[in-house]
Amino acid sequence: MKTVKQVLSEITNILDSAGVAESAANAEFILCTLLGKSRTEILAFGSAVFPSEKEEILNSVVEQKIDGRPLEYIFNSAYFLSRKFYVDERVLIPRPETEELILKTQSKLKHVPKNILDLCTGSGCIGISLALNCPKSKVTCSDISAPALQVAKQNAKTHKVEINFIESDLFNNLQGKFDLIISNPPYIKEADISTLSAEVKQEPRLAQIGGKEGTEIIEKIIISAPEFLKKGGMLALEIGDKEGKKVLQFFSRDIWSNFILEHDFAGLERYIFAYIKEI
Numbered sequence: 001m002k003t004v005k006q007v008l009s010e011i012t013n014i015l016d017s018a019g020v021a022e023s024a025a026n027a028e029f030i031l032c033t034l035l036g037k038s039r040t041e042i043l044a045f046g047s048a049v050f051p052s053e054k055e056e057i058l059n060s061v062v063e064q065k066i067d068g069r070p071l072e073y074i075f076n077s078a079y080f081l082s083r084k085f086y087v088d089e090r091v092l093i094p095r096p097e098t099e100e101l102i103l104k105t106q107s108k109l110k111h112v113p114k115n116i117l118d119l120c121t122g123s124g125c126i127g128i129s130l131a132l133n134c135p136k137s138k139v140t141c142s143d144i145s146a147p148a149l150q151v152a153k154q155n156a157k158t159h160k161v162e163i164n165f166i167e168s169d170l171f172n173n174l175q176g177k178f179d180l181i182i183s184n185p186p187y188i189k190e191a192d193i194s195t196l197s198a199e200v201k202q203e204p205r206l207a208q209i210g211g212k213e214g215t216e217i218i219e220k221i222i223i224s225a226p227e228f229l230k231k232g233g234m235l236a237l238e239i240g241d242k243e244g245k246k247v248l249q250f251f252s253r254d255i256w257s258n259f260i261l262e263h264d265f266a267g268l269e270r271y272i273f274a275y276i277k278e279i
């Protein structure tokens with residue numbers, strides 16, 4: 001019989017010897033998730049007996065983590081703006097930068113948007129969060145990937161929100177006008193894919209590669225968005241941290257009244273907010 005504290009120390013050592021970064025934090029996360037307890041509970045009740053029926057699953061989780069599988073895929077869950085989303089290898093794991101995209105976007109809205117489009121929705125984390133935060137808005141979520149849309153639909157069902165899901169290569173199958181188009185599109189340069197960590201490499205390529213330059217999909221979005229935005233409507237984009245100046249050049253002053261580049265909490269160029277002219 002082992003105590004929770006003993007198991008925690010054992011997993012930390014195993015992960016550490018296997019070269020897994022932040023072994024203690026990962027070990028704590030694994031135990032919290034498997035036992036359904038908070039970090040405080042795990043640390044405070046370390047002398048409790050670790051349930052033997054959980055040993056097999058614990059060993060499997062640790063093995064998968066050592067093999068480089070992200071914990072979010074192992075446990076099929078990721079937290080986004082404090083809400084739990086189902087995730088697996090069909091979708092990108094939602095990132096904290098994208099939470100900030102939503103918070104910044106919401107703070108800029110002058111009124112509740114009637115129609116919102118989440119382009120490149122993946123797990124649906126952006127569109128579903130906005131649907132929950134703005135219950136009066138009609139939200140459309142689109143993605144080129146049918147498997148990703150299956151995940152997004154599952155998340156919408158779990159969070160009990162009605163979303164219009166459309167499979168579409170960017171705007172190709174979309175119709176109508178929106179007050180807000182928001183997107184975290186793929187923005188990694190093709191050549192940079194080999195430099196990604198083993199865990200990030202397990203996420204879908206389609207969700208990562210933004211073309212040879214990394215900005216091709218973003219450029220297409222900026223060029224087509226005006227046709228789908230109402231007058232005065234806003235485009236909110238997450239972009240690669242070194243692409244700000246280049247992306248700003250895609251905006252035509254004849255069409256857009258204002259386009260601004262903003263930084264994320266790490267101080268990196270990360271978001272563009274642009275407004276279509278009113279007249």
Ligand SMILES: C[S@@+](CC[C@H](N)C(=O)[O-])C[C@H]1O[C@@H](n2cnc3c(N)ncnc32)[C@H](O)[C@@H]1O
Nearest residue numbers: 094120121122143144145169170184185186207
């Ligand atoms: C960076 S992920 C973002 C997922 C999610 N919105 C998030 O923030 O976690 C980009 C998503 O864009 C989708 N995608 C890639 N190319 C696309 C295209 N041409 N048209 C529509 N969606 C595309 C991918 O399938 C992927 O789900």
